[in-house]
Amino acid sequence: MSIEYMKVYLFQLIVSNCVQRMADKTVDGGPWTGCTVMFLQSLCPGVNLLSLYKDPQGKFIIFKVIKLTLIDSAGGLGTYEILKVHDADPFLGVEVKFVNVTACRQFLESYSSGAVRQYLCQHACRLLALPQELTVETQLKAGTHILDLCLENLELCLQHIHLSQPERLRDEEIDELEQQLQSQARGPASQTATITQEESPIPSNCFEFENRVFEDRMLTAADVQSFSNGVGRHWKHVGRALGRNCRALKGPAIDNLAYEYEREGLYEQAYQLLSRFIQAEGRAAKLSRLVKALEDCKLTSLAEHILGLQPRE
Known part of the structure; x- marks a missing residue:
C-alpha cells in the first residue's frame, strides 16, 4: 500500500469518524448547529443585488427572495435561520445558521446541483419584475473554508459547517424583516393570504386551494419527502391523476413502479x-399539479400538510 494511498485512506477515515460523531450527537438528542455564508452577485448589467439591498425599498424584496430560495432548497421553516445579510462588495453576504443536519445536507445537495441558483433567479425575476432571466454568481463558505471546492464530498462540507459556529445572534434588521414578512403573509395583499376570486384575480404564477392563493413553484426535495411519508397506499391513485398530463406516468408505468419497488415498501x-x-x-413539475392531483384523490389533508397549513379541526 503506497504512502499516498494511506494518506487518503486515513483522511477519509477521520472525516467519517467526525461525521459519525455529529450523527451520534443528533441521535442522542444534542443540538446540531452549524453556520455558513452564501455570497451572491448578479452578473446581469443593471441588476446589483447589493445596491438593491441597501435601498430601503429594495431591502425587503431581496430578503424575501433569499427567504423563498432557502425554503425551496432546504425545506420547511424552523431548521435554519438567517442571522445577517451584509455588504461583501461586490457580493451580498447571507449568513445562515442551521439547527438540523438533514436540512443542511438538503441545502448542500441543492447548492451542488445548481438548484439554489435556479430558485434564486426565479424568485428574483418575479419579485423584481425583471424583463430578462437573471444570472448569478455564488460562493459558499464555512469559516475559512470555501465549500465550492469540496462539494463532491458533502460530508466534509457538513463537517466544516458544523465546526463553523455562529459568532452572533440574529441582527435586529433581520428581526424587523422577518416581522414584515409575517405581517405581509397575514395581510390582504399577501400572495399566501386568504383571498376570494371575486376580490382579486389569481396571478398566473399562483394557484388556488381551499379559497387561498399560493405562489406556484417547482417541487422540492422536501415536498417529495412529505408526499412519500403521508400518501401511503394511495400513491397509485395520485400517480394516475398526475399521469393524465404526464406521458412518463401513462400506461403501465404505475404498475411497473409498484412491481419494481415492491420490496422497498410504500414510501x-x-x-x-x-x-x-x-x-x-x-x-x-409544479406544486400546483401535485396539489390538484391530491385534491382529485380526496387527499386534501396531505395537500394541506405539504403547503404548511394547520390541520382543520
Missing part, C-alpha cells in the same frame, strides 16, 4: 413516483 414507491414525475416534467 419508496411513492418517492420513485414523484421523482419520475419531476425528472420527466422538469420545470413544469
